[in-house]
Amino acid sequence: MEKKVILKTSHVGKYFYDPIKFKALDDISFEVYQGEFLTLAGKSGSGKSTLLYILSTMDTDYEGELFIEGKKITGQSKDKLAAIRGENIGFVFQFHYLLPEFSCLKNIMIPAMKLGKKSTEEIEALAYQRLEMLDLKEQALKPASKLSGGQQQRIAIARALINSPKIIMCDEPTGNLDTKNTQIVFDLFKQIAREFGQTIIAVTHDLDFAKASDRTIELADGKIISYGL
Amino acid sequence: MKSVNIEIALTHILTRKRQTIVASFGVTIGIAIYICLNTLIIGTNRYSDNAIFKTTPHVRVYKEDEISKPLSHDSLPDKRQYVIVNPKISNISKNLINPVKLLNDIKRQPEVTAAAPMVIANIFYNNGKSQLTGISWGINVVEANNMFDIESTMVGGDFKTLLSTPNGIILGVGIADKLNIKLNDNVSIISSVGVIKLMKVIGFFKSSNITTDKSKSYMNLAAAQQLLAQGPNYVTDIYVNIKDPEKAPVYAGFLATLTGYTTEDWKAANELFVAGKKIRGILFMVVSWAILLVAAFGIYNILNMTISQKLNDIAILKATGFLGKDVVNIFVFEAMVMGIIGTILGCLLAALIVDLLSHIYIGADIGNFPIQFEPSVSFTGMGVGLLVTFFAGYIPARKAAKVDPVAIFRK
Ligand SMILES: Nc1ncnc2c1ncn2[C@@H]1O[C@H](COP(=O)(O)OP(=O)(O)OP(=O)(O)O)[C@@H](O)[C@H]1O
Ligand SMILES: [Mg+2]
Numbered sequence: 001m002e003k004k005v006i007l008k009t010s011h012v013g014k015y016f017y018d019p020i021k022f023k024a025l026d027d028i029s030f031e032v033y034q035g036e037f038l039t040l041a042g043k044s045g046s047g048k049s050t051l052l053y054i055l056s057t058m059d060t061d062y063e064g065e066l067f068i069e070g071k072k073i074t075g076q077s078k079d080k081l082a083a084i085r086g087e088n089i090g091f092v093f094q095f096h097y098l099l100p101e102f103s104c105l106k107n108i109m110i111p112a113m114k115l116g117k118k119s120t121e122e123i124e125a126l127a128y129q130r131l132e133m134l135d136l137k138e139q140a141l142k143p144a145s146k147l148s149g150g151q152q153q154r155i156a157i158a159r160a161l162i163n164s165p166k167i168i169m170c171d172e173p174t175g176n177l178d179t180k181n182t183q184i185v186f187d188l189f190k191q192i193a194r195e196f197g198q199t200i201i202a203v204t205h206d207l208d209f210a211k212a213s214d215r216t217i218e219l220a221d222g223k224i225i226s227y228g229l
Numbered sequence: 230m231k232s233v234n235i236e237i238a239l240t241h242i243l244t245r246k247r248q249t250i251v252a253s254f255g256v257t258i259g260i261a262i263y264i265c266l267n268t269l270i271i272g273t274n275r276y277s278d279n280a281i282f283k284t285t286p287h288v289r290v291y292k293e294d295e296i297s298k299p300l301s302h303d304s305l306p307d308k309r310q311y312v313i314v315n316p317k318i319s320n321i322s323k324n325l326i327n328p329v330k331l332l333n334d335i336k337r338q339p340e341v342t343a344a345a346p347m348v349i350a351n352i353f354y355n356n357g358k359s360q361l362t363g364i365s366w367g368i369n370v371v372e373a374n375n376m377f378d379i380e381s382t383m384v385g386g387d388f389k390t391l392l393s394t395p396n397g398i399i400l401g402v403g404i405a406d407k408l409n410i411k412l413n414d415n416v417s418i419i420s421s422v423g424v425i426k427l428m429k430v431i432g433f434f435k436s437s438n439i440t441t442d443k444s445k446s447y448m449n450l451a452a453a454q455q456l457l458a459q460g461p462n463y464v465t466d467i468y469v470n471i472k473d474p475e476k477a478p479v480y481a482g483f484l485a486t487l488t489g490y491t492t493e494d495w496k497a498a499n500e501l502f503v504a505g506k507k508i509r510g511i512l513f514m515v516v517s518w519a520i521l522l523v524a525a526f527g528i529y530n531i532l533n534m535t536i537s538q539k540l541n542d543i544a545i546l547k548a549t550g551f552l553g554k555d556v557v558n559i560f561v562f563e564a565m566v567m568g569i570i571g572t573i574l575g576c577l578l579a580a581l582i583v584d585l586l587s588h589i590y591i592g593a594d595i596g597n598f599p600i601q602f603e604p605s606v607s608f609t610g611m612g613v614g615l616l617v618t619f620f621a622g623y624i625p626a627r628k629a630a631k632v633d634p635v636a637i638f639r640k
Contacts, residue, residue: 058638079553079554082551082553085550093548097638098545099545102240110546111550113231113236
């Protein structure tokens with residue numbers, strides 16, 4: 001089967017200027033294939049999160065170029081980027097970020113409601129389905145702020161999945177989870193990649209997690225030291 | 230606006246009921262005071278304008294005194310050669326020529342609502358040995374009453390009797406007091422040209438001005454003409470009322486060209502009053518806007534606080550596909566909800582206060598507080614309230630739209 005490139009970076013570099021000028025990413029060029037479960041590994045401070053924010057289209061302050069599905073993303077307007085994100089990219093952040101006043105169910109539904117492609121009833125049914133997959137159905141109507149860290153992390157994963165995005169990006173998705181839950185999330189990611197052809201790019205410290213993925217790109221001091229091929 | 234945005238905004242509002250109520254309450258007070266002050270100013274102005282229009286026409290047409298012109302000619306070699314060295318007011322009569330035609334010409338103008346011929350005469354009131362100087366208005370009974378509603382100022386006797394009593398006179402109460410005159414007494418009047426006439430007192434009036442009450446009287450046009458030893462064609466003034474008294478200064482100019490005589494509008498005749506009214510208006514406006522701005526600042530403040538506490542939420546929304554515009558919509562919507570609740574309650578509160586004030590008795594002359602519910606002021610109040618809250622929401626919301634999600638997530 002021929003591999004289709006879904007995301008590509010070309011000579012991406014990133015500087016931080018505060019407190020001193022510092023090159024956090026240097027000449028990053030790689031390709032990600034559709035349906036791939038890719039992990040980004042490396043020591044703390046090696047630039048994994050920084051790279052992921054650029055891939056996510058949220059950080060626009062970098063050099064080099066980013067392509068998603070062959071389309072150049074670099075240089076697009078903020079509003080265009082937000083629309084691209086809403087439709088194509090799901091996120092799970094390093095720290096669980098939910099909207100505290102809303103129920104878990106609403107938290108999951110909001111990105112889909114914003115996208116506006118389905119009716120509220122359909123979105124709700126879909127959200128319940130995702131909650132069930134993550135073993136969280138009983139928490140649906142609780143406010144997000146009343147959940148444990150691990151539960152919040154899984155709600156965030158369910159939210160990332162709601163629009164069936166082509167790419168799911170995660171920053172330490174299992175960082176807050178115990179072994180059992182890590183396994184659940186891990187199996188879920190594999191299943192998504194296999195069955196729905198969704199691409200997963202996950203940042204991780206966890207070597208077992210990295211080993212079990214399709215491919216691992218390793219970073220050190222802002223440079224790629226291994227493409228894992 | 231998208232329903233998700235509304236849902237998010239409403240959730241924010243409902244989870245912060247207390248702040249929402251406080252902000253709305255600020256608007257309620259602001260709008261209520263704005264409406265009350267503006268209603269009050271309209272009521273007071275209406276009352277005082279009416280008081281003025283009880284004695285002053287919108288425009289007065291009369292013949293100005295002329296100073297005798299020195300008979301010097303530019304053609305003379307020495308321009309200092311005056312024939313008259315001490316010019317005085319010329320002895321030409323103050324009569325308006327052909328007043329009937331003039332009156333008809335004026336009445337034919339579409340803007341004119343009423344026009345009345347007048348003979349204003351300076352006179353002495355005599356009762357026994359006591360004498361009082363004053364001024365008498367020779368009037369066309371019906372037309373003058375239309376214009377000034379003299380009948381409503383009557384405190385004794387019947388105004389209509391003047392129609393059937395050629396030598397009747399209606400005195401200000403001050404004159405009657407001073408000269409000790411009772412109803413149906415006779416009073417002898419001496420005019421400035423020395424004519425003496427015995428007149429029958431058929432009533433008394435009381436205006437809002439003591440000086441007027443001590444000097445003014447009304448009589449028939451013909452009686453005044455006789456007092457001045459003039460014929461029935463003698464008219465000194467034509468008083469004109471028009472549809473919109475505010476336009477009087479402009480219309481006075483038009484009437485001057487139309488008639489060829491001097492005109493004076495009520496604003497020029499009451500400069501002090503007009504200036505006072507202007508100052509009052511500015512003062513009230515400044516105060517009502519200041520209070521409104523304070524209320525708006527309450528909304529601004531609360532929204533600003535909400536936004537800085539919700540930077541995380543804003544970052545999440547932006548990461549999941551919400552545009553800067555959506556974020557602005559959400560927070561402006563929140564401000565508008567507070568503004569609308571506050572404005573509606575403010576209108577109700579204002580209606581209540583206006584109603585209370587309108588039942589407060591002030592004094593004999595004014596009666597109740599001169600205030601009544603003005604729908605137009607409430608509409609402006611609502612409009613202004615919503616406009617102000619829109620900006621109070623828009624300014625902080627624009628800042629929220631600029632939040633950079635990456636900067637938030639990195640923290
Ligand atoms: N806002 C910032 N300003 C300046 N330097 C920054 C900023 N954010 C990150 N850095 C620096 O950039 C480098 C890469 O940071 P990054 O967060 O990408 O590391 P990471 O690989 O995700 O680490 P971890 O595994 O601990 O999450 C670090 O040296 C960090 O100090
Ligand atoms: Mg990181």
